[in-house]
Amino acid sequence: MEITLLGTGAPAGLPRPDCSCAVCATALGPHARAATAVLVDDALLLDLTPGAAFAAARAGHSLGGVRQVLLSHPHDGPAVEVPAGLPQPGRVPDGRELALLTGHRVRAVAMDAGGTGYAVTGPEGQRLLYLPPGAAPAGLEQATAQSYDMVLADVVGRPDALARLRAVGSAGPTTDVVAVHLDHDVPAGPELRRRLAAAGARAVPDGTTLVVGAYEEVPDVPRRTLVLGGARSGKSVEAERRLETFPEVLYVATGGTRSGDTEWAARVAAHRERRPGSWRTAETTDLVPLLAEDGPPVLIDCLSLWLADVMDSVGAWDDAEWAGGGEKLLRERVRELAEAVRSTRRTVVAVSNEVGSGIVPATASGRRYRDELGRVNTAFANECEQVVLVVAGQAVVLRG
Numbered sequence: 001m002e003i004t005l006l007g008t009g010a011p012a013g014l015p016r017p018d019c020s021c022a023v024c025a026t027a028l029g030p031h032a033r034a035a036t037a038v039l040v041d042d043a044l045l046l047d048l049t050p051g052a053a054f055a056a057a058r059a060g061h062s063l064g065g066v067r068q069v070l071l072s073h074p075h076d077g078p079a080v081e082v083p084a085g086l087p088q089p090g091r092v093p094d095g096r097e098l099a100l101l102t103g104h105r106v107r108a109v110a111m112d113a114g115g116t117g118y119a120v121t122g123p124e125g126q127r128l129l130y131l132p133p134g135a136a137p138a139g140l141e142q143a144t145a146q147s148y149d150m151v152l153a154d155v156v157g158r159p160d161a162l163a164r165l166r167a168v169g170s171a172g173p174t175t176d177v178v179a180v181h182l183d184h185d186v187p188a189g190p191e192l193r194r195r196l197a198a199a200g201a202r203a204v205p206d207g208t209t210l211v212v213g214a215y216e217e218v219p220d221v222p223r224r225t226l227v228l229g230g231a232r233s234g235k236s237v238e239a240e241r242r243l244e245t246f247p248e249v250l251y252v253a254t255g256g257t258r259s260g261d262t263e264w265a266a267r268v269a270a271h272r273e274r275r276p277g278s279w280r281t282a283e284t285t286d287l288v289p290l291l292a293e294d295g296p297p298v299l300i301d302c303l304s305l306w307l308a309d310v311m312d313s314v315g316a317w318d319d320a321e322w323a324g325g326g327e328k329l330l331r332e333r334v335r336e337l338a339e340a341v342r343s344t345r346r347t348v349v350a351v352s353n354e355v356g357s358g359i360v361p362a363t364a365s366g367r368r369y370r371d372e373l374g375r376v377n378t379a380f381a382n383e384c385e386q387v388v389l390v391v392a393g394q395a396v397v398l399r400g
Contacts, residue, residue, distance in 0.1 A: 001104075001122030001212040003040050003150075006055035008206055009033030010183035011076065011133060023184035030205055031188035036180040038130060038152060043102040045069045045086075046118055046130050053083045059207040068100055072132035073115035091116050111135035119148070126213040128152070129170070133181035136161030137170075147172035149213040155179040155201045156186055159244035160276055162199065167247030167278075176216045177201035194397065198222070199245040222386035222400055223347050228354040228377060229390035236301055238390050239351045246347070248296035249279045252287070255305040285309040291340040297347035304353040307376050308369070310334075316372070317365045330372065334379050341383040352377050354389065 007013070014033040015024030027033070035049040039056060042065045049055075056063050069082075069089035082088060092098060092108035094116065099105050103123030108116050115132030122128070127146065131137070131153040151171055153161050156179060165171035179201050186192050196202055200221045204210070225242060229235030243249045284290070285306050290298065300306075314329040315321030341348065356374050361367045381387045386400030 001041055001120070001124065001126040001128065002209060003038055003128065003212060004056070004059050004061055004209045005152075005178075005180070005204060005206060006037040006039055006052050006059065007034030007049055008036055008180045008182055008203065010181050011035050011073070012183075014182060014184060014188075016184060019184065021184055023187050027184070027188055033182055033206055036133070036152075038180075039063070039066070040104065040120060040128070041102065041122065043067050044100065044104055044106065044120065045089075046120075047072050048075075048080055048082065048086075048089045050080055055207065059209065061209075067102060068098065068106070070106065070118060071116075072118065072130065073135070092118070110138045112138040122212065126150075128212050129165075131158075131161060134158060136164055147175050149174075150176045150178065150210070152178050152180045154181040155196060155199055155245070156182060156192075159199060159241075162201070162245040163247045163276070163278070166245070174215075176210075176212075176214075176218070178210070179203045191395075194395065195241070198242045201245075221347065222384070224341060224344070224384040225349045225386045225388065225400075226377070226381045226384045227349065227351050227388050227390060227395075228381075228398075229351075230354055230358070233390045234393035235351050235353075235390040237393075238388065238395050239299055239301065239349045242349050243297050243299055243347075244276065246297050247278065249276070250290075250296055250298050251279050251281045252290065252298055252300045253281060253283045254285045254287075254300065254302060254309065255283075288336050288340040291344040291346065291348065293346075295346055297349070300348065300350040302351040302353065303376055303380060304355075304373060306337075307373055311369065311372065316368065319364070322368070334376055337376075338379040338383055341380060350380060350384075352380070 013035050015027040034051060034055060036047060037049040037052050038046040039061060042061055045066045048069050053063050063083060063086055066086055069087050071089050071091050094108050094110040097105060097107040105121045107119045109119055111117055111132060113135040115135045117131045117137060120128040127148045129148045129151045133154050134157055136158050147170055151165060155162055162171060162177060177200060179196050182203060186195055192203055198221060200218060202218050227235045227239045310330060310333050314326040316326045316330055355370050361370055387398040389396045389398055
């Protein structure tokens, strides 16, 4: 089964008309995207968009052989003109299945938002799932016997849609995940590729033809990642974003609850509000046994608070205790953590503060903490496939 992506952008296209944002201003040439429309084997058209006939011609195809046109979502704005000879577009009720004379079978998949998804099975059995913008499948409760060969979805806008598919086996390790309905949320080019690669997905230019079921080399999701950044740099958001497409995540909060501290409670509440409801939370600084266990991906937020707790336990703030064995104990704890990261089989994303570039602390204990955090970050980073520095909300890849 062969598909041609006549467009890969959001319903309004990219750049959006009359939008002056930085992403739209730079979405030119190969980075410009028409509204998403998919031509399947020149026989089935998923979503009819303005200029679809011209887009097909530019890609070396024709809409003359299309026998069915299906819409996945309400099309706002002026009515789209139906090219001569093309069937009148429509939507299929949820759960209903169509059998085309070309040998394709199309089943309508219910969504949790306005729109309809379409599961297309080709004449030779290849399986494609196409999801509308801003929506995720609803009612996926039991694992499927076979994963889709390809999924076309709004990976940036609804990463949880991919998480739901992975949770029930509809998207597996060999599923080619292609991002569509791309909007002006993420700059085109390296940043978009980086974000999608972290989710095990990719994007392609308008007019690309893909073979469903053919092997495509997509960068592996890094198994161990360290996200560094200063205060309010966006490092926690970056770390959380990297695991949004996973069905289960264990969020490890190393800072505890701090009873009576209203400012800390507000920070904790803000973090919880951002996290998907399917994530579990563990409040602990005992990271070594946790990393030794098998289980879902782990997000550790953050190593800075882990270090503060360890320094408390070894008496690192007192010069006499530090010189009398506290320093040696701390080094041993850091070594144990690094070894646990090296040997873990879990996917791990850890957050830590980058404090060495700021003001020199006024106290000896503050300078000791700064120095030791630098050593912890270095030891942890040495065991990671990817290390990212977040500055003003922008992620700079240092490794990987």
